[in-house]
Amino acid sequence: MTASTFRFEGPSIEQTTVEAALSPFRAAALRHGNLTTTVPRELVHRAAVAEVMLTDWKRLADAHFAMTAQWPRGHSFFTPVDGVHHDPLIAAETIRQIGALLAHAEFGVPFGHQFLLEELTLTVHPEQLRIGQTPAALDIDVTCKEVRKRAGRLTGLAYETTVLREGRPAASGRISFSAIAPAVYRRLRPERVFSAGHRPIPLTAPVAPQSVGRLSPADVVLSPTGDPNRWQLRVDTRHPVLFDHQVDHVPGMVLLEAARQAATAVLGRSSILPLGLECEFKKYAELDLPCLIDGLRLPKAAPGDPDTVLVTGHQDGEPVFSTMVTAALGD
Structure with missing residues (x-):
């Protein structure tokens, strides 16, 4: 399969001929x-x-x-x-x-x-x-x-x-x-995000990994608040996958992971297999403000239907994102 428009400038025919003779990969x-x-x-x-x-x-x-x-x-x-x-x-x-x-x-x-x-x-x-x-x-x-x-x-x-x-x-x-x-x-964007002193909020403690389908505390993106089915988003900008590179806001994939972990906790399972996600992102999630995550288990239309959890995130009382997580039935 060949990409159609984006290609780096290649070597000359003479260079290619010489390199081909020398390269075992050719x-x-x-x-x-x-x-x-x-x-x-x-x-x-x-x-x-x-x-x-x-x-x-x-x-x-x-x-x-x-x-x-x-x-x-x-x-x-x-x-x-x-x-x-x-x-x-x-x-x-x-x-x-x-x-x-x-x-x-x-x-x-x-x-x-x-x-x-x-x-x-x-x-x-x-x-x-x-x-x-x-x-x-x-x-x-x-x-x-x-x-x-x-x-x-x-x-x-x-x-x-x-x-x-x-x-x-x-x-x-x-x-x-x-x-x-x-x-x-x-x-x-707010002017503060471009300042040299812009820092994320202090890293908060994770919930128990097994309560949100994780094995390592480092992969947990929720912190307890004391309220059932409500958490604070845990922002660890050192995470090598969720924060693969430097950004001035919370990446969308972090919010998706928060939705998955919240749904796992709401359903009370050790892990879930999401069958579907329906996500709407309202605004950038800021690194320097607490983001509250709420999970609500929705009623089933019929017995045997998959479980559905609505997860929402807010900062300063304003909606940041919402995700409907549909999960396969547990054992």
């Missing part, structure tokens, strides 16, 4: 075909290559793309659910990475622009999330449903994805986001 490629690599980490807003899920992409039509990705059998943060299934949030992260790649590589958004996640929906098929003997190789169909531009420059994008594993649907999702130029971003 012979391997000729024997086995193209070798798999990840896309450039900068295109998906990751600092660590290990956190890049996408491996290639191709434009099929103006608003239609084919992509490939890989999920590892084990991951330091997206750990297997019940020891059997890939973590559905790795699917959410994979779909998120698609938007950044398309914005930069296909729609010409310069590096340095900021992205504001607006909506994210995800549905997974557990039978296709089972961990096998090799990493999960994925084909992803991507259709852009809304391309917003101003003066010829992309200002927003909404796209839908279907993630296939061996030809069978493993997940599907939709994301919409805005792309914000640096000068505009500066006007939108």
Whole structure:
């Protein structure tokens, strides 16, 4: 699969000929075909290559793309659910990475622009999330449903994805986001976030990891408040995955993880397998203000329906995000 518009300048024919004669990898490629690599980490807003899920992409039509990705059998943060299934949030992260790649590589958004996640929906098929003997190789169909531009420059994008594993649907999702130029971003954000003294709130104590489906306290993003089904968001900017690089706000994936952990606690289980997420992001979550997380178990329409938990986040009394978490029934 060949990317259509974003490629680095390659060596000359003379250089290629000499290097091919010297390189053992060239012979391997000729024997086995193209070798798999990840896309450039900068295109998906990751600092660590290990956190890049996408491996290639191709434009099929103006608003239609084919992509490939890989999920590892084990991951330091997206750990297997019940020891059997890939973590559905790795699917959410994979779909998120698609938007950044398309914005930069296909729609010409310069590096340095900021992205504001607006909506994210995800549905997974557990039978296709089972961990096998090799990493999960994925084909992803991507259709852009809304391309917003101003003066010829992309200002927003909404796209839908279907993630296939061996030809069978493993997940599907939709994301919409805005792309914000640096000068505009500066006007939108509080002036304090650009000061040298801007610091996150002090790190708070985690709830018990087993109460929110985690093994390590370092991966817990909720702190107790003393009120049932209410927590304070625990912001650890040293976390190597959730805070992969320096930011001036709480990343959307941290809020998704908070929703998953809150739903786990509300349902009173050791872990849950999310079947679906419906998320709306109202505004940036600030690093230097407490963010309160509330979880509410919703009534079922019929016996045997999956469990559903509504999770909301507020700062200074204003809504930051809301997520509907649909979870597979527990044992």
